[in-house]
Amino acid sequence: MKSTSCERIAQELLGRCLAGEAPSDLPRALLQEPCGKALFGILVEGLADRFDPVLCDVYARLFSQAVAHAVEGANAASLVARYERVRRPRPILSAPRRIVVLSRVTLGADVAVTSVLLAAAKSGFPEADVVFAGPQKNYELFAGDARIRHCPVEYQRGGLRDRLAVVDPLKELTSAPDCVAIDPDSRLTQLGLLPVCDEDRHYLFESRGYGRDTDRALPELAADWAATTFAVPGSRPYVALAGRVRRAPYIAVNLGVGENPAKRIADPFEERLIALLAATGHPLVIDKGAGGEETARVEGAVERAGVKAKFWDGPFAGFARIIAGSRLYVGYDSAGQHVADACGVPLICIFAGFPAARMFDRWKPTGARSTVVRVDTPDPAETLERVRQALA
Numbered sequence: 001m002k003s004t005s006c007e008r009i010a011q012e013l014l015g016r017c018l019a020g021e022a023p024s025d026l027p028r029a030l031l032q033e034p035c036g037k038a039l040f041g042i043l044v045e046g047l048a049d050r051f052d053p054v055l056c057d058v059y060a061r062l063f064s065q066a067v068a069h070a071v072e073g074a075n076a077a078s079l080v081a082r083y084e085r086v087r088r089p090r091p092i093l094s095a096p097r098r099i100v101v102l103s104r105v106t107l108g109a110d111v112a113v114t115s116v117l118l119a120a121a122k123s124g125f126p127e128a129d130v131v132f133a134g135p136q137k138n139y140e141l142f143a144g145d146a147r148i149r150h151c152p153v154e155y156q157r158g159g160l161r162d163r164l165a166v167v168d169p170l171k172e173l174t175s176a177p178d179c180v181a182i183d184p185d186s187r188l189t190q191l192g193l194l195p196v197c198d199e200d201r202h203y204l205f206e207s208r209g210y211g212r213d214t215d216r217a218l219p220e221l222a223a224d225w226a227a228t229t230f231a232v233p234g235s236r237p238y239v240a241l242a243g244r245v246r247r248a249p250y251i252a253v254n255l256g257v258g259e260n261p262a263k264r265i266a267d268p269f270e271e272r273l274i275a276l277l278a279a280t281g282h283p284l285v286i287d288k289g290a291g292g293e294e295t296a297r298v299e300g301a302v303e304r305a306g307v308k309a310k311f312w313d314g315p316f317a318g319f320a321r322i323i324a325g326s327r328l329y330v331g332y333d334s335a336g337q338h339v340a341d342a343c344g345v346p347l348i349c350i351f352a353g354f355p356a357a358r359m360f361d362r363w364k365p366t367g368a369r370s371t372v373v374r375v376d377t378p379d380p381a382e383t384l385e386r387v388r389q390a391l392a
Contacts, residue, residue, distance in 0.1 A: 002034075003034065003035075003037065003038065005029070006029070006030065006032075006034060006035035006037070006038035006039070007038045007042060009027055009029050009030060009035070009038070010030060010035070010038040010039060010041075010042035010043045010046075011042055013026075013027060013030070013043055014042055014043050014046040014047070017043075017046075017047060017055065017058050017062075018046075018050070018055075020054075022058045022061075022062070024061075025062075025065065026062045026063070026065040026066060030043070030066070031065075031066055031069045031070075031160060032159075033158075033159030033160060033161065034159070035159075036158060036159035036160050036162070036163065039066070039160065040157075040163070043062075044059065044063065044191075046355070047059045048191065048208050049354075049355050049356065049359050050208075050355065050356045050358060050359065051207075051208050051209075051356065051358040051359055051361075051362050052208070052209075052356075052358070053208075053209035053212055055208070056206060056208050056209040059191065059208075060079075060080050060083050060084075060193060061076075061080060063190060063191075063193060064076040064077075064079040064080050064083070064193055066160055067079055067164065067190065067193055067194065069160075070160050070161050070164050071164055071167065071194075079193055079195070082195060082199050083192055083193055083204075085199055086183075086192060086199050086202045086203070086204045087192060087204045087206040087209075089210075089225055089228045089229065090203070090228070090229070091228060091229060091230075091231060092124075092125075092180060092203065092229055092230060094178070095125060095127070095128070096125060096128055096178055096179060096180045096201075097128060097129060097176070097178040097179065098128060098129045098130075098131060098176060098178065098179040098180075099121045099125060099128050099129070099130050099131065099179070099180055099182060100131045100133050100151070100173055100174050100179060100180070100181050100182065101114060101117055101118050101121060101130065101131065101132055101133070101182045101184070102114075102133050102134065102170075102181065102182065102183050102184065102186035102188050102189065103132065103133060103134020103135060103138050103139075103153070103155075103186060103188065104134075104184055104185065104186055104187065105134065105135065105138070105155045105186070105187040105188065106187075106258070106335070107137070107138060107141065107316055107335035108334060108335035108336075108337070108338045108363075109184075109218075110134070110138045110141060111141060111237055111239060111335065111338040111339055111342055112217075112218050112219050112222075112237055112338045112341075112342075112363070113184045113185070113205070113207060113218050113219065113222045113237075114132075114184045115141075115142070115237045115238050115239065115342065116219055116222040116223050116226060116235045116236065116237055117182050117184055117205065117222060117225075117226055117235070118130065118132065118142065118145075118148060118238075119226075119232075119235040119236065119237075119238055120223075120226035120227075120229070120230040120232040120235040121182060121230060122147045122148075123230070123232045123235070124230030124231060124232040125230070129149060130147055130148055130149065131148075131149050131150070131151050131173070132148050132149070132150050132151070133151045133153045133170065133173060133188070134152075134153055134155075134188070135152070135153070135154055135155065136150075136152055137315060137316060137317065139152075140241075140242070140315065140316075140317035141239045141240070141241065141316075141317055141320060141339075142239065142240045143240070143241070143242040143317070144240035144241050144242045144243070145240035148240070151173055153166060153169060153170065153173075153188060154166075155187055155188060163187075163190075164190070164194065166188050167189075167194050167195075167196060170188060170189070170194075170196040170197075171196050171197065174196055174197035174201070175197070177198075177201075179197070179201065180197075180201045180202075180203060181196055181197050181201060181202050181203065182203050182205075182229075183202060183203060183204045183205065184205050184207065184222065185204070185205060185206060185207040185208060189204075191206075191208070192204040192206065203229055205222060205225045205226075205229075207221065207222070207362075210224075210225060211224075215358075215361040216361070216362075217361065217362060217363070217364055217365075217366045218362045218363065219236065219237045219366065220366065221362075222235070223235045223236065236342075237338065237341065237342040238342050239320060239324070239339055239342050239343065241317060241320055241321050241324065242317075243321060245321055245324045245325045246325050247325045247326075248283075248325060248326075248327075249282055249283075249327045250282055250283040250284065250285050250310075250326055250327060251277050251280070251282050251283070251284050251285070251326060251327060251328045251329070251330060252285050252286075252287075252319070252322050252323045252326040252328070252329045252330070252336070252340075252345075253274070253277065253284055253285070253286040253287070253309075253329075253330050253331060254286070254287040254289070254319070254323075254329075254330075254331035254332075254334055254335075254336040255270055255286075255287075255289070255294075255297070255298050255301070255331060255332060256287065256289045256290065256294055256331070256332070256334050256335075256336075257294075257332050257334065257353075258334060258335075260353060261353075262352065262353030263332045263333055263334075263352050263353040264332065264352070264353075265350065265352060265375065265378050265380050265383050266378065266380055267380070268304070268380060269380035269383060269384060270297070270298075270301040271300075271301040271302075271304040271305040272305070272380070272384050273301075273330070273384060273387060274286070274301055274302055274305040274307060274309070275305040275306070275307060276384065276387065276388060276391070277330060277391075278305065278307035278308075278309070280391065282327060282328070283309075283310065284307070284308075284309040284310065285309070285310045285311075285312060285322050285326070286298060286302065286309050286310070286311055286312070287311075287312045287319045287322075287336070288311050288312060288313040295313075298311075299311075316335065319336070320335075320336075320339045323336055323339045323340050323343065323345060324339065324340075324343040324345065326340075326345055327345075327346070328345070328346050328347065328348070329345050329346070329347040329348070330347070330348045330350075330387070331347075331349065331350070332349070332350050332351070332352070333349060333350070333351045333352070333353070333354075333363060337349040337365050337370075338365065340365070340370075341365040341366070341367040341370055344367065344369060345369065346369040346370075346371075347365060347367075347369065347370050347371065348371045348373065348387060348390045348391070349364070349365055349370065349371070349372045349373065350373045350375060350383065350387065351363075351364060351372055351373065351374050351375060352375035352378050352383075353375075353378075360374060371390045373386045373387055373390060
């Protein structure tokens with residue numbers, strides 16, 4: 001099946017779901033391996049990004065059918081019933097020897113959400129073996145924390161079966177009866193649907209539905225959930241980077257958008273933003289990003305701005321160390337803002353491309369030194385002026 005057909009089917013299905021007309025069955029076409037990108041990138045993310053409790057139920061009903069199709073022995077109705085039980089907030093009553101905290105896979109979410117649960121797990125059970133299960137690049141954000149042990153788990157972004165293949169290593173990791181799995185709405189479990197351990201040991205923070213009608217940000221909601229689960233109030237996001245953080249009066253800049261072009265402000269915004277920041281007299285250190293189009297876009301913006309800047313071209317943890325040592329961080333809604341917020345670094349976040357107001361509320365940084373430029377109408381000149389005012 002051609003990708004355009006997959007995208008059309010996924011878009012039509014998402015539209016029906018958002019209109020309150022979700023069908024009973026997931027279209028069989030979306031279960032084909034070539035449709036994996038559309039199934040996840042359009043339908044699953046489209047449902048999740050609204051942070052609507054009703055859509056959580058729609059997701060569980062539809063995606064459980066995908067799991068049942070790809071995983072031998074899985075039953076869609078049983079998966080939904082289990083999901084209903086594990087998402088109920090409840091305290092950990094025993095004293096687990098091992099606490100496996102699952103990665104959210106995306107870097108920013110592991111800072112804003114997962115780190116809150118790591119902090120609560122360490123505090124609530126100081127004798128437990130606390131394990132971060134996820135990709136190496138994500139673990140590097142916590143590699144300086146001696147209490148956190150890493151179990152490498154890579155999430156494959158291929159077709160449906162590729163993405164579900166992670167279930168077997170997770171089952172092995174969490175098999176012991178004195179182990180609990182802390183699930184921050186992880187992509188590793190497909191937002192809590194995959195049964196990686198006994199359900200009485202699976203604790204799901206359903207971040208898409210928790211808090212329901214409030215406008216609280218995800219770190220605050222995660223802390224509230226952690227207070228119930230671990231009996232530890234007031235947990236906060238943190239990073240623990242290996243190596244020394246060197247502080248200096250430079251501005252750290254990241255113009256990455258995580259493959260979501262809707263987060264960008266159109267040209268000539270980026271080159272004028274860089275020129276505006278350079279005019280402060282502070283040196284600029286700019287992340288080149290993930291390569292390809294992003295790197296070319298960043299390099300082109302600096303060249304057109306006619307300013308001198310240092311570039312970072314390496315793993316994100318290295319740039320996180322640069323953010324932690326900076327005078328100011330500036331960027332689009334991305335992992336960088338959450339690192340800056342967790343480190344108490346002043347930041348200006350240019351937040352555009354959110355499909356629903358609730359998504360903005362959930363992901364916005366909330367620190368006392370954070371300034372958020374909410375962009376409802378992506379006008380380059382207007383947005384730049386608002387950044388200018390924030391700098392002042």
